[in-house]
Amino acid sequence: MLPVMGFAQDIGTVNFQFDSDQLDAEGRQQVEAIAQKLIAAQSYKPSVVIGYTDAVGSNAYNLDLGRRRAQTVANALIALGAPVDRIDHVESRGENELLVNVATAQRSNRRVTVTLDDMLAACRSYREIQLSQSNIGASLEQDLRQKLATAVQQYQSFAATGGNGPAYQMAGAAREDCGIAVGFDGGASRKLEYSKRCLCSYARLSVAMGG
Known part of the structure; x- marks a missing residue:
């Protein structure tokens, strides 16, 4: 029996410096690579941009920081020619989904992910x-x-x-x-x-x- 898959397609991740919502040199390279993938894909699927932080700082502050990081990436993707009408939503999960479960500053946790949503939420119509x-x-x-x-x-x-x-x-x-x-x-x-x-x-x- 074939599996019924409903997972988003990962396009790429952008990392940030501590307490920053601005792209550094590495981050700009990561955004450029993601933009190229989105343009080349010519997919009908909407893009989802989600911001995250490390565990340093309050939950409320980190939710806002994650949102600002996600918006920075979304804006940069649009500026690089990614289809603006396919960026479905931008959101933040703050410190709630750490890649590395530590309370200290960790660059891998300070990230924005970009995925193509498979549009498989249960729909009423x-x-x-x-x-x-x-x-x-x-x-x-x-x-x-x-x-x-x-x-x-x-x-x-x-x-x-x-x-x-x-x-x-x-x-x-x-x-x-x-x-x-x-x-x-x-x-x-x-x-x-x-x-x-x-x-x-x-x-x-x-x-x-x-x-």
């Missing part, structure tokens, strides 16, 4: 999927076909074993929606609608599978 006609392209098509292949395999597996009723139903829905989406060419008026339906049904399958 396909209309919640933030996708537009301009996103129809090779990146989306590849994901639709991958999701279709997984949904078909899961559906066949559940049909053979008779197990996991909710996941079986969601696999059937994803198989149908993704199959229709793949069947339309890029210029078809309903390609966008069924692409959204595919992503939403697959999200529900992921939740039903415990993903």
Whole structure:
């Protein structure tokens, strides 16, 4: 049985000097590399920029510092030509997710991560999927076909074993929606609608599978 994956795609990390929200030489190089990846990817997926700090300082201060660091990176990415409309949200987690669990200053903890969100939060309706006609392209098509292949395999597996009723139903829905989406060419008026339906049904399958 194929795994139902719902993880964000890591694009890169930018590190900061102690108590700073400004890019140093290493940080600028890291941002430039991330910008190049985002531009080259031409992905329909939204970018998520998250700021973190080390454990020195108060929680409130570090949440604000993480936010400022994330915004610095987002602004730099836009200035370097990364698609501004695909930067979905900028947030801070402060000192709450340390890479190295120490109370002292640690550069690896002072970071901003940039990922491509796989848009697999459980959705109540396909209309919640933030996708537009301009996103129809090779990146989306590849994901639709991958999701279709997984949904078909899961559906066949559940049909053979008779197990996991909710996941079986969601696999059937994803198989149908993704199959229709793949069947339309890029210029078809309903390609966008069924692409959204595919992503939403697959999200529900992921939740039903415990993903």
